[in-house]
Amino acid sequence: MGQHAAVDDQGTVRVLVVSKSAAELRSGPREVDVCLPAAPARGGAQSGAGSEPTEAELLVLSAPSLGAKFNDSISLAGQTWSRSLDGNPEGQRQAERVAGRAIPGPPPRVCFAFELAPLSAAMLVVRG
Numbered sequence: 001m002g003q004h005a006a007v008d009d010q011g012t013v014r015v016l017v018v019s020k021s022a023a024e025l026r027s028g029p030r031e032v033d034v035c036l037p038a039a040p041a042r043g044g045a046q047s048g049a050g051s052e053p054t055e056a057e058l059l060v061l062s063a064p065s066l067g068a069k070f071n072d073s074i075s076l077a078g079q080t081w082s083r084s085l086d087g088n089p090e091g092q093r094q095a096e097r098v099a100g101r102a103i104p105g106p107p108p109r110v111c112f113a114f115e116l117a118p119l120s121a122a123m124l125v126v127r128g
Contacts, residue, residue, distance in 0.1 A: 001116075003034070011039075011128020018121045022066065029115040034124055038108035054110050057095040057125040066119060098124065 005015045015034050039054070059077040068074050071082050078094030081087070100110040116122055 001030070001032070007128070013124075013126040013128065015124040015126075016121065017116060017124065019116050019118050022119060027118070029117045031113060032116045032122075033111055033113050035103065035109045035111040036126060038102065038105070038110050039128070054100040054126060056098045056100060056112050056127075058098050058112075058114055059095055059123040059125065060116075061121040061123075062117065063120070095125075100126075 002018045002020060003015060005013060007013050013036060015036075017032055017034065019030065061074075061076050063074045064072055073080055073082050075091075076089070079089035079091045081089055084090055096114070098112045098114050100112050103109040103111055110126075112124055112126075114122065114124075
């Protein structure tokens with residue numbers, strides 16, 4: 001399992017989680033927990049225990065098989081390119097909502113839990 005994170009100029013955090021192991025195919029989906037530092041609350045206090053947890057979007061990349069190709073219903077957030085004639089995705093974007101749970105500090109954190117199938121990937125987007 002690999003994780004890579006980046007923060008943009010608006011404070012949006014994007015965490016890419018990749019399930020790389022073919023050996024996990026027999027075990028099924030795996031529970032993933034992504035924890036981030038809690039954002040400072042107004043007035044400079046740290047959010048955490050007692051504050052409302054943050055919500056995030058989860059964009060899942062999936063394919064029907066390990067050997068799937070471009071036109072084999074590979075999808076990202078529910079959109080596919082299977083019948084696209086112009087390179088644009090088809091279908092409605094379907095981002096999953098993931099509620100964060102506050103973990104008291106020090107340091108305070110907010111954690112997001114979701115399942116990830118073997119040999120798939122997901123992008124967790126936490127707006128700043």
